[in-house]
Amino acid sequence: MTNPTDFLLYADAVAKRYPDGDVRALNGVTLGVRPGEYVAITGPSGCGKSTLLNVLGALDVPDAGAVYFKGEPLATRRDLDTFRARQIGFVFQSFFLMPTLTARENVQVPMFEGPLTARAERVKKATDLLELVGMGHRASHRPKQLSVGERQRVALARALANDPPLLLADEPTGNLDSANAAKVLDLFAQLQKARGLALIVVTHSDEVAALADRVIRMRDGQIVSDCAPATTTARTVSG
Amino acid sequence: MTFVAFIFKNLTQRPIRTALTVLGLSVAVGSMVALMGIAKSFRAAQAASFEERGVDLVTLRGGDAIQLTSEVPEWVVHEVSTWPEVKAIDAALVDMTEMQIREPRNADDVPPSKPVIVQAWLPINFGFGDMDVLEGRKLEAKDEGKYYTMIGNEFAKSVNKKVGDTITILQKKFEVVGVFKTSNFTERGGVLTLLKDYQDLSGRKGVVTGFSLRVNKTTSDPDAEVEAVRQRIMALTNNKGDSLRLTPQRPEQYLDNASHLKITAAMAWMVSAIAMLIGVISMLNTMAMSVLERTQEIGILRAIGWPRRRVVQMVIGEALLLALVAAAFGSIGAVGATHLMSLFPQVNTLIEPGIAVSVLVTGTGFALLIGLLGGAYPAYRASRLLPTEALRHD
Numbered sequence: 001m002t003n004p005t006d007f008l009l010y011a012d013a014v015a016k017r018y019p020d021g022d023v024r025a026l027n028g029v030t031l032g033v034r035p036g037e038y039v040a041i042t043g044p045s046g047c048g049k050s051t052l053l054n055v056l057g058a059l060d061v062p063d064a065g066a067v068y069f070k071g072e073p074l075a076t077r078r079d080l081d082t083f084r085a086r087q088i089g090f091v092f093q094s095f096f097l098m099p100t101l102t103a104r105e106n107v108q109v110p111m112f113e114g115p116l117t118a119r120a121e122r123v124k125k126a127t128d129l130l131e132l133v134g135m136g137h138r139a140s141h142r143p144k145q146l147s148v149g150e151r152q153r154v155a156l157a158r159a160l161a162n163d164p165p166l167l168l169a170d171e172p173t174g175n176l177d178s179a180n181a182a183k184v185l186d187l188f189a190q191l192q193k194a195r196g197l198a199l200i201v202v203t204h205s206d207e208v209a210a211l212a213d214r215v216i217r218m219r220d221g222q223i224v225s226d227c228a229p230a231t232t233t234a235r236t237v238s239g
Numbered sequence: 240m241t242f243v244a245f246i247f248k249n250l251t252q253r254p255i256r257t258a259l260t261v262l263g264l265s266v267a268v269g270s271m272v273a274l275m276g277i278a279k280s281f282r283a284a285q286a287a288s289f290e291e292r293g294v295d296l297v298t299l300r301g302g303d304a305i306q307l308t309s310e311v312p313e314w315v316v317h318e319v320s321t322w323p324e325v326k327a328i329d330a331a332l333v334d335m336t337e338m339q340i341r342e343p344r345n346a347d348d349v350p351p352s353k354p355v356i357v358q359a360w361l362p363i364n365f366g367f368g369d370m371d372v373l374e375g376r377k378l379e380a381k382d383e384g385k386y387y388t389m390i391g392n393e394f395a396k397s398v399n400k401k402v403g404d405t406i407t408i409l410q411k412k413f414e415v416v417g418v419f420k421t422s423n424f425t426e427r428g429g430v431l432t433l434l435k436d437y438q439d440l441s442g443r444k445g446v447v448t449g450f451s452l453r454v455n456k457t458t459s460d461p462d463a464e465v466e467a468v469r470q471r472i473m474a475l476t477n478n479k480g481d482s483l484r485l486t487p488q489r490p491e492q493y494l495d496n497a498s499h500l501k502i503t504a505a506m507a508w509m510v511s512a513i514a515m516l517i518g519v520i521s522m523l524n525t526m527a528m529s530v531l532e533r534t535q536e537i538g539i540l541r542a543i544g545w546p547r548r549r550v551v552q553m554v555i556g557e558a559l560l561l562a563l564v565a566a567a568f569g570s571i572g573a574v575g576a577t578h579l580m581s582l583f584p585q586v587n588t589l590i591e592p593g594i595a596v597s598v599l600v601t602g603t604g605f606a607l608l609i610g611l612l613g614g615a616y617p618a619y620r621a622s623r624l625l626p627t628e629a630l631r632h633d
């Protein structure tokens with residue numbers, strides 16, 4: 001018997017239906033992620049991966065079921081904004097950096113909702129994070145002046161701005177060539193090891209999935225398998 | 240990066256739109272500030288003129304707010320001038336009439352005319368003592384019946400007349416014997432005749448429109464002395480014992496009630512209200528467009544943890560920043576405009592260059608209100624944007 005308190009994040013039989021087009025995007029998904037665990041989610045386009053990530057990241061609420069963070073149901077939290085700001089780092093396929101801000105300034109955007117109140121502290125933190133992702137030398141550049149690979153590394157630094165224990169990434173290498181994708185994946189692995197960061201990465205790429213501790217395959221809003229990447233005999237999850 | 244710096248950078252995203260919005264708002268705030276400033280300096284100039292002449296009381300017929308429409312019996316002036324507590328008096332029949340630009344060519348010819356304010360004065364008026372004679376001489380008691388005139392320097396400039404020329408008022412030729420300058424702009428911009436001549440000409444014998452006076456101050460409580468004179472004027476009756484219903488007022492009080500000043504102030508406020516409305520609409524338009532364009536950006540800010548409150552702060556902050564910059568440019572423009580206007584002889588008697596600080600502060604307040612009102616709805620809309628919508632097409 002699994003218990004939500006054993007996990008950093010736990011989704012219990014979550015379901016999500018979009019009235020627009022009457023789509024059942026999630027149909028009873030149960031999933032637990034432990035601190036420091038690296039989980040990849042794969043599956044055909046439209047199977048509900050992004051919807052699941054949104055529900056796990058408190059960007060959307062499920063119609064049924066519940067999501068627990070450190071054993072506490074998200075549904076009872078009143079300040080989901082602060083929860084997202086401090087507990088979750090988001091990385092998107094299209095980076096979504098602010099065009100008028102430099103890399104260093106972009107990294108500081110989530111810090112307005114974080115613990116650092118002094119401007120100098122925020123600048124220092126942003127500078128350190130850019131160093132960490134290997135972008136220290138490009139700190140004063142705007143997104144337009146950066147390559148797509150560099151942009152994604154800046155976006156990763158931004159996701160770490162408030163030192164969240166969990167990173168959610170939706171197709172983070174989807175817009176990158178393989179060299180840049182490899183760099184970003186390297187960083188993910190480093191962060192997982194060095195900072196004990198838990199990672200949930202939605203991906204189409206087998207290379208990405210291969211690096212994960214666990215690979216979850218979805219189809220039609222359900223999990224069809226959940227196993228280590230190397231294992232050939234998948235543990236089939238009954239619906 | 241501070242939050243204010245972040246807001247500032249957002250405005251640089253669309254520099255041309257930001258510049259145009261600031262320009263439009265500057266014009267709105269500038270015209271507001273210029274008009275209110277002019278209305279204020281208009282009043283201040285008149286207050287200064289009363290002050291300079293040491294006027295203690297201005298007397299009009301009860302119920303009248305300005306000289307033009309008032310009527311006071313001339314004998315009152317002569318009587319009051321004999322009171323020991325009255326130091327000096329200045330009575331006038333003020334009239335607004337037309338001046339013929341040239342002579343009629345024949346009996347049927349009506350020459351074009353231009354409005355002119357006529358001051359018809361008693362030779363004893365203290366105003367004669369205050370004026371500077373720039374050319375010719377002053378009018379004297381012995382000139383009565385000769386239809387001589389002195390003209391204000393601004394008037395002289397605008398109609399190009401000098402000593403020895405004639406001007407035609409109420410179809411009567413007046414010979415110019417002097418050009419004068421006083422601290423009062425209506426005097427400077429008009430003509431001066433002797434009371435008797437103008438009463439005869441206009442058929443208003445025995446009538447003035449009002450008088451000012453200086454009170455002899457001998458005690459340590461001058462206010463009480465002025466008040467005593469005021470009470471004494473109010474108590475005046477005609478030979479049947481009926482009250483003359485005169486209203487002597489302190490200059491400040493007179494200016495508060497003066498309808499021409501009220502109209503100027505009302506016009507300034509009305510134009511300000513319109514400018515404000517235009518400002519709010521333009522701000523609303525700019526901010527609504529800007530929020531619409533940034534639907535995705537704002538959704539991402541929400542996704543990475545910004546609460547609705549901070550999104551509202553961001554949008555309102557942008558609107559306030561635009562408004563503040565516009566207030567600065569508008570104020571500079573308005574001050575510049577008054578300096579420019581003071582160079583033109585047509586209006587420079589009415590306008591003092593420069594604008595009172597209190598008006599600039601009011602203008603900035605107006606601008607901030609424009610920012611708040613124009614930014615409120617777009618900010619509300621922005622705060623309702625959903626992060627999931629922003630991510631939908633990622």
Ligand SMILES: Nc1ncnc2c1ncn2[C@@H]1O[C@H](COP(=O)(O)OP(=O)(O)O)[C@@H](O)[C@H]1O
Nearest residue numbers: 018020023025044045046047048049050051052
């Ligand atoms: N906001 C929405 N409104 C209506 N249908 C949606 C919405 N978002 C996603 N869907 C639908 O839900 C299903 C799951 O979508 P999504 O979670 O984005 O899948 P994936 O990320 O695996 O490609 C798809 O059929 C998609 O068209």
Ligand SMILES: [Mg+2]
Nearest residue numbers: 049050051170
């Ligand atoms: Mg998706």
